[in-house]
Amino acid sequence: MTKILVIDDEDSIRNTLQEILEYEKYEVDLAPDGNAGLEYIKQNSYDVILCDIKMPGLDGVEVLERVIRLQPDAPVIMISGHGNIDTAVDAIKKGAYDFIEKPLDLNRLLITIKNALDKSTLVEETKRLKQKVTKSHQMIGESPALVQVKTMIERVGPTDARVLITGENGTGKELVARQLHDMSARQSKPFIEVNCAAIPSELIESELFGHEKGAFTSAHKQRKGKFEQAQGGTLFLDEIGDMSLSAQSKVLRALQENKISRVGSDKDIDVDVRIFAATNKNMELEIKENRFREDLYHRISVILIHVPPLRERLEDIPGLSKYFIQQIADEYNSKPIEITEKAIAELQKLPWTGNIREFRNVIERLMILSNTEITENDVKAFAHPLSTTKN
Secondary structure: OOEEEEEOOOHHHHHHHHHHHHHOOOEEEEEOOHHHHHHHHHHOOOOEEEEEOOOOOOOHHHHHHHHHHHOOOOOEEEEEOOOOHHHHHHHHHOOOOEEEEOOOOHHHHHHHHHHHHHHHHHHHHHHHHHHHHHHHOOOOOOOHHHHHHHHHHHHHOOOOOOEEEEOOOOOOHHHHHHHHHHOOOOOOOOEEEEEOOOOOOOOHHHHHHOEOOOOOOOOOOOEOOHHHHOOOOEEEEEOHHHOOHHHHHHHHHHHHHOEEOOEOOOOOEEOOOEEEEEEOOOHHHHHHOOOOOHHHHHHHOOEEEEOOOHHHOHHHHHHHHHHHHHHHHHHHOOOOOEEOHHHHHHHOOOOOOOHHHHHHHHHHHHHHHOOOEEOHHHHHHHOOOOOOOOO
């Protein structure tokens, strides 16, 4: 039930509000002054707080300031008598949700409460989504190899240093990039990803730097590139080893001068982005074979983070199994399935050439095809993608 606290020193106001709000099926607590109201707030969580401005002892603005510290997400609606409008406006600036003048317009009061509750619901939903996103960016495991990666993320994330992330396909290089971004001062700004391997070489420059209308045949309108989209935030150049030499030279200029120009334009645009790059290639060999610019390599690799393959962190498989079982169960809106110790031991014997990406797919397959729990025999029967029935 929605819970509302009314703080007002007038008995008639408190009693009237209680009668109306309880009729609307709200649960109501009453406090005759600011100190009593704060005691209620320390002991209970409220969906909405109604607070008079003019009260003996602590006035409403002082109560508001303390409420924001105690329950920052609870919307506070100030009740203002005639002559207190300036004070009420000041309260809005300090964080009050709204104010209502006395004598109270009860219809407006109920609408304001409903709007405040809608806002609270939106705030809670946003929090849940953020928690879900943060949880999806977790790196599961405590193996020495992974702990080393986590330590590097903690040290490097808060800086503005460029990072080159290396590792095999499926090891979680994007996850490292997102964690670095989440720990940086740019976390509230965009995180923009470009898969350099998935974009044809003739389009990569347009993708990165944008283009002007008419710059090429299919350029029917002006378009911002990824550098501009990431302004103030982070640009993640995934599989940078597949980038063309022409695009590499332009990226180098962008990093040297913090400027770009759209395809078909001579105008410079200032950009402020942090660069993370990732590759599964041997960059020393790429440079030696003249497929990657050495000067760009040194620009993007201020910090190097190598993400280990799953076969080098087999001790993380029990934790990864439980994590993915819970995650997949949540996605399917079902109960998590149990996995036996022998099944985990069997999983630890597999080569995992596709690393974490392959591992998650196998866990999902096992959850679908196993019966009441995932057993050793299930792993033997279903771990291979061509296995669909038990022997």
